Amino acid sequence: MELYAKALSYAVPFFLILIIIEEFAARRMKKQVNIGMDTISSLSSGMTNTLKNLMGLSVVIVSYAWMVDKVALFQIESTWWVYLIAFIGIDFAGYWTHRFDHTVNAFWNRHIVHHSSEEFNLSCALRQSVSAIFGIYFFLYIPMAFIGVPAEVVAIIAPIHLFAQFWYHTRLIDRMGFLEHIIVTPSHHRVHHAINDIYLDKNLAQIFIIWDKLFGTFQEELEEEPPVYGVKKPVNTWNPLIINYVHLWALIQDAWRTKSYWDKLRIWFMPTGWRPADVAEKYPWDYWKNAFDQVKYDSKPSKALQTWSWVQLVVSFAMVFHVLIAFVSFQYLEVMLYSIFMMVSIFAYTSLMDKSKIAIPAEIVRFAMGIGLIFWNGGWFGLQELIPGATALIGIYLAASLAMTLWLISVESKEKAVTKNPTLVSSN
Structure with a gap:
């Protein structure tokens, strides 16, 4: 490692x-x-x-x-x-x-x-x-x-x-x-x-x-068929942690809802997209039948939200890079706690990018965890030895991040990210 x-x-x-x-x-x-x-x-x-x-x-x-x-x-x-x-x-x-x-x-x-x-x-x-x-x-x-x-x-x-x-x-x-x-x-x-x-x-x-x-799986790119990118059933979120489990959650729901015990078992090993007939009829999925009708996901962020999201990315990248370069000097518990903190951080600011109110409790957890780690570690994972005053800067950043999340959620109305389009059809 x-x-x-x-x-x-x-x-x-x-x-x-x-x-x-x-x-x-x-x-x-x-x-x-x-x-x-x-x-x-x-x-x-x-x-x-x-x-x-x-x-x-x-x-x-x-x-x-x-x-x-x-x-x-x-x-x-x-x-x-x-x-x-x-x-x-x-x-x-x-x-x-x-x-x-x-x-x-x-x-x-x-x-x-x-x-x-x-x-x-x-x-x-x-x-x-x-x-x-x-x-x-x-x-x-x-x-x-x-x-x-x-x-x-x-x-x-x-x-x-x-x-x-x-x-x-x-x-x-x-x-x-x-x-x-x-x-x-x-x-x-x-x-x-x-x-x-x-x-x-x-x-x-x-x-x-x-x-x-x-x-037998080769296909040449065709000039008359420009590629349209994404997935057929759009994920409609910027949050990578949610994206990672959105399909699994859909399968769990289908397995729970279907009345057929055979379908509850085989749904996991059937071709991608297969659904039990009774569930597909009662709970249809929206998907792009025609790729060229795709409407790309857009949370319609303000300039303030876009700018703050870039700030969060830069700070988060710097912290992850700190884990990489200091990895050999960390104890395993430190790596785990630092990484969990970063996972919560990414969940919080990408939820904010979606204008989702779940960003608020996520940010509160992040703030509490960050302050707790400072007290537990007597600083920010030794960063103060490389950058004087780093611990104070981290504390200020955590407070600013919480304040910005509360402010941005309060001033930006939650809009539908993708307008329902007649060509976004339901499976059945």
Whole structure:
């Protein structure tokens, strides 16, 4: 975990630089690829995923290290070609992991947050799950374990493989010639993120597009069918923690409401979007039948709310970065408490972005927890040793955040974020 924290301390600033470069390039090209609140939501989602990982909230049912120790038929050395085999093996497993997440009802909850943005840009690449707690796809790594690819090689290649999936989340790069036949390109991945019927559940590969062509899930981007981004059943919130569990909550409700015991059981393993007939008729879902009729979510924030949301993002990012760079010096309890505080913080200010009144109790909890942590720790997790007066600044910030939340909620009326459109139809 220390290696993970160190790797992220380098990777995250690099990602932010690329996001800023994309924005400048888009402006030069007279294109709009970032919408303020959506970008804040995406970056906030990335922080929640980082915090989850730092807290170790992932349960591996069967570890790769155990598998390779038990089933390896060969003992091979860590030469360059072993790293190449590991990369290809991880990519093959990634394709099927991705495919299962898209096609199994319960597993879609692990992935919905990544598709929830109605924009397509580098920041949406950081929308990563906090709900994928259990590592259920260990069986996909059995082929690598059989041939004896060392666990330490997989541990090195896995984050590289993950970071290599960042760059192609952009609308600014067009077709890439012969590379279109080899690797996943921005054009391929625009298709993947689209809700157009022809594009749904296509281009599931992570690095090598060959997997989609081999297994029948490839779709080229068509000029006459521009991609429309998001999810068919809109999430209508900027809060990444809510987005992470919105599909699971819908499944729980359906499983509870249906009268059929068979449907209560099978709903979890049916194709994504499947619902019991009795529940679908009585409790229809609103969804976009025609992608081109989509009305994007907009909480209609005032300038004050937008500005304050950016302030909250910057402060929160600075705090998460503090956890990353100071991780080796923290006790596990400190990491847990700091991370929980940050989760509450993100929940509070993204709820405020929605103009939801739940932001008030969330902010009160955050304020009380922050003050409690200052007294418990005798400061703010050692930050005062790096920045004189840091503890006082944190206290002032917490008070200001509470005051701003109360003020903004009181002055901004809660409006419907998405006007009901005749083309937002109900399933039945």
